Structure formats: structure tokens, C-alpha cells
Amino acid sequence: MHIHRLEKIWIGFGLAMLLIFLLLTGVAAFAMGISPPSSSSHENMHHGKVDPTKLQTTAPFDKPGLKQIGDNEYEAVLIAYAFGYNPDTIDIPHGAKVHFIVTSSDVVHGFEIPGTNVNFMAEPGEVTELTHTFDKAGQFLVLCNEYCGTGHEMMKMTINVK
């Protein structure tokens, strides 16, 4: 089969692009640990599953809030519900690394800090984890960006970084 010289060039170009993108994605995922916010490996949780009706008696959601786990490193355990978050305010020291551990007690909610990479879903029965370092001081708004009912637009919480 005869292939035109230019056709060979653009097939090679396309294949090279595909390979480079796959390689970079692989390096980011396996060498740098960049992955989508997803299921937890937290103790007491079975592959990031949790019973949304038994959150009051299931660790760590029985005590939602901020917990220090290391040198300027924290765990933020949060429960999204219609129409708010528990707790609705957390204070984080400047420069702290925060591991968000979030679930929902009812329907699917969103968790977004505008202007950052913190943007994920809080689903009933699933535990979502995401780590973010707060380098900038100030007050951050957390919004629900998944339509969850009549009070959806009121659903928010505040993160104070000082």
C-alpha cells in the first residue's frame, strides 16, 4: 500500500502526540501521585464506602471538623447535607496542608473553592478525598456546585486561612 509522504508525517505526528500525552499522564499519576479526588484508604472505611444513614456512629464522620495529623498538616472531615456543610466554618493556619475527607448524608452535593483545584463531588455512601495546601491567607468560600434541591444556592461554608 502506498502512503503519501505528508500522510506519513501527520500519522507520525498524531501517534507521537498520543504517546507523549499518555506518557505524561502516566508519570503524573504514578510518579507524582496526581489523581482525581476519589475513594479513601482511611482506617474504618471499606474502600471509601460509608453508610450515609449511620454517619453519626461511623468514624471519622462521628466527629466532623479539623484534626491536626502532623506538622502544619490537617484532616478536614466534613459532611455535606441539604443545604449546608457540617461544620460550616473551619480555621486553617496559613500554609497548612489539608486533607479533605468529605461525604454526603443525603443527596449528591458539590464542594468547590472557586479559583483553586479544590472541586469535587460529595456523594452519599462514598468518601471523597483531596489534598490542598493553603498558601494564601484570607477567607475562602466553599460552594455546592451540584444542584441538590430548593436551597441549593444557599449552600456554602467558609474556610478562614490565617
Add this chain to the structure above:
Amino acid sequence: MTDTFTSSRTRSAAGNQPASAAENQSASRPGDKTAETKEPSLKGTFIAVMLLGGFIIASWVLVLALFLSRN
């Protein structure tokens, strides 16, 4: 690059005219030199493919830069 295209187009145009019997005969046989020069110019397609590829690469890099700047 432009030269190659111009010359190949000129040659194929010349090949269409029954200039000599020998040339005509060789043009009708598939897979030989003269048949190869008759293939269509893909220059425009090539430019379009490269523009699309450039757009895809630029978008990819832009999204990566946005992700890293917000990290």
C-alpha cells in the same frame, strides 16, 4: 517543499497530455514512477491537520498550566 509540489503538479499536468507513446504507456501502468507523480497534492490537508494538532497541543498545555497555577 513548495518546489516539490509545483514540480509534481506540473509533471502530472504534462502526463495527462498524450505527448509520446512511451510516456502514455508508462502512465497507464499502476505503481511505477509516473503513476506516483499523479497522486493528489495533500498540502492543504497537511496544513489543516497541523493547525488542528497545534490547537490540541495548545489547549492541553493551557489546561495543564491552569491546573498547576491553581495547585
